Amino acid sequence: MKVAPKKCEHIIFSHKNKSACVNDINLKLNDMPIPAVSTVRDLGIHFSSQLSFTHHHVVTIRKAHQRINIFFSVLKYSSWKIFIKCYVVYIRPLLEYGTVVTSPIIKENVIMLESVQKSFIFRVYKKFNMTYTSYFEALDKCDLKSLEHRRLCIDLIFTYKLMVTKEVIIDDPIFELLDHSKLRRHRYYLKSLTRNSTKLSSQILSNRVLRCWNSLSDLVFPVKPSTSVFKSRIYKYNLNHFLSLNPTNY
Numbered sequence: 001m002k003v004a005p006k007k008c009e010h011i012i013f014s015h016k017n018k019s020a021c022v023n024d025i026n027l028k029l030n031d032m033p034i035p036a037v038s039t040v041r042d043l044g045i046h047f048s049s050q051l052s053f054t055h056h057h058v059v060t061i062r063k064a065h066q067r068i069n070i071f072f073s074v075l076k077y078s079s080w081k082i083f084i085k086c087y088v089v090y091i092r093p094l095l096e097y098g099t100v101v102t103s104p105i106i107k108e109n110v111i112m113l114e115s116v117q118k119s120f121i122f123r124v125y126k127k128f129n130m131t132y133t134s135y136f137e138a139l140d141k142c143d144l145k146s147l148e149h150r151r152l153c154i155d156l157i158f159t160y161k162l163m164v165t166k167e168v169i170i171d172d173p174i175f176e177l178l179d180h181s182k183l184r185r186h187r188y189y190l191k192s193l194t195r196n197s198t199k200l201s202s203q204i205l206s207n208r209v210l211r212c213w214n215s216l217s218d219l220v221f222p223v224k225p226s227t228s229v230f231k232s233r234i235y236k237y238n239l240n241h242f243l244s245l246n247p248t249n250y
Contacts, residue, residue: 005032011040011049015200045098051200053102057109060095064116067091072123080128084142087120095147100158103151105203107244114147114245136247145235148243155209156216156234157227164188165225174206186218212242 010027027034039048039055046056071086095116104110118135121142125132132138139146145153161167163175176191190213192206201207220237222229240246 003029005029005034008034009037009040010034011037011047013047013049013051015050015198043098045101053104053203054109056098056102057104057113060097061112061116064091064094067094068116068120068123072127080124080130083124083127084144087117088144091120092117092147096150096154099151099154100205103155103203103205103208105199105208110148110244111250114250117144117147134247135250146243146245148245149239152209152212152239152242153231153234155205156213157231158205159190159209159213160188160230160234161227163190164221164230165227167227174204185214186216186221188221189214212239215242 008029012025025036027036037049039046041047046053046059048055067090068087071083071090075083075086095113104113121135121138121144122132124130124142125138136146158168159175162170163177174193176193178189178191180187180189190210192210194201194204194206196202196204196207216234216237220230220233222233
């Protein structure tokens, strides 16, 4: 298979402090230089050279706002419930795509993503002359959860599929099951196999979800492993302690 050098580009993933050292690397293909890029898109996710997903979030938010604007220009005579259903079907999946990989841990990025849903609900309330008191009260009326809450649930469900039902298989393990018989803990108590010493490593799933997973009640886990039962229970479980946004600060 022939390769077109003009269509090729390269990216070097490195820590922020080391990025200056690798920028001098020049790669060539058939004596033609391969330009360096700071971000690359793979399977719909934008990876930056510094392993940050801020650029991915910015692109996703821009697309979400474009769809929201289309809805408000097309659904002129629909009810507010139709707007909410369209949001759930066409916009929210865009914001949650690849969240197991890209879920933010920095509060600034959490707010940036949450603002899409908040602004959408506010526009719906304004369009239908509904009284808007607070974001979280509006979520209850619309029967929605915050995006941050849903991302955490998605992380927990993925972990359950990986470690309990074995529906997900990865080559390099990121968790290890620990003995639970000697302590008051549930039977799927985990240890992360990834070091958690930097901001970059703390955004990895095994470090990001560990504290929440290990604090779950044993009642959340069905006696007979079942993803559907666990999913139903985890969405009803109180996870507020592990969320950065709440009615007092957002």
